[in-house]
Amino acid sequence: MIKKLYLIGIGPGDSKYLTLEAYQVIKRLDLFFIPDKKGKKEGLTEARLALLKKVKGEEAFKVIPLPFPERPKSVNYVEKVKGWRSEKAKILKDALSNYEEREAGFLIWGDPAIYDGHIEIVREVAEEVSLDWEVIPGLSAFQVLAAKERISLTQLATPLAFHTPRTLRRLKEIREPTVVFLDNYETFQLFKEQDLTIHWGAYVGTEEEVLLRGDLGEIVEEIKSLRRKLKEKKGYLMEIYFLKPKEA
Numbered sequence: 001m002i003k004k005l006y007l008i009g010i011g012p013g014d015s016k017y018l019t020l021e022a023y024q025v026i027k028r029l030d031l032f033f034i035p036d037k038k039g040k041k042e043g044l045t046e047a048r049l050a051l052l053k054k055v056k057g058e059e060a061f062k063v064i065p066l067p068f069p070e071r072p073k074s075v076n077y078v079e080k081v082k083g084w085r086s087e088k089a090k091i092l093k094d095a096l097s098n099y100e101e102r103e104a105g106f107l108i109w110g111d112p113a114i115y116d117g118h119i120e121i122v123r124e125v126a127e128e129v130s131l132d133w134e135v136i137p138g139l140s141a142f143q144v145l146a147a148k149e150r151i152s153l154t155q156l157a158t159p160l161a162f163h164t165p166r167t168l169r170r171l172k173e174i175r176e177p178t179v180v181f182l183d184n185y186e187t188f189q190l191f192k193e194q195d196l197t198i199h200w201g202a203y204v205g206t207e208e209e210v211l212l213r214g215d216l217g218e219i220v221e222e223i224k225s226l227r228r229k230l231k232e233k234k235g236y237l238m239e240i241y242f243l244k245p246k247e248a
Helices: 020-028 039-056 077-096 118-128 141-149 187-191 216-234
Strands: 004-009 031-035 062-066 103-108 132-136 161-163 178-181 196-202 210-215 239-245
Touching: 004 020, 004 118, 020 039, 020 132, 031 039, 031 077, 039 062, 039 103, 062 077, 077 118, 103 118, 118 132, 141 196, 141 210, 141 239, 187 196, 187 216, 187 239, 196 216, 210 216
Parallel strands: 004 103, 004 132, 031 062, 031 103, 161 178
Antiparallel strands: 178 239, 196 210, 196 239
16 A cells, blocks of 8 residues: 655646646656547546656656546535545545555646645545645646736735636626636626636646636637637547736
């Protein structure tokens, strides 16, 4: 059984966005677990492998692909996700048991603490077996987007909100600066009548990065058309955007 597992935040995927701590941990380790993405999302697996090769150079290392199932789509979202995470915990636990007295890393997009379930998954594993584990923080895409756009996400005396499309669509209006992750439902169009600025990015921080900004009502159709073209071309879309009321 692996003695210690590191959940390593790798940022948006380019090695230049690795923190020094993440770089040093990857450099030291020689065993890594990564989700085994197939089909249209195979590029996510390849990007992780490319990052490891960039950091490790000529050093030998081993990668164990984990056959995690795709997240189920259901109206019973919370219960389905809990069950899905338990499935992943079992797969991870079985994989960890195949290696004795070694440390290993698990590469996580962005930051493990922000809209990523692997902390909960590893905690579930650690409740069943003796496992020491540590979280290595990473940059999130919204931080890179803000830097690229040269904007401050936080305004004077104003809160900053974080949403997924599932929670965003419950709102009637955007009242404070808002970061939105992976909007497969194009929920931003629900607010096109409101006076908002949008900073939108796809594959932020990679060579395939695409950025778009402007008045939401004026560019909403452009964003919808662009995101669909990008998704069709690549097979998946990694996106992040920032909505800001004009008066904020």
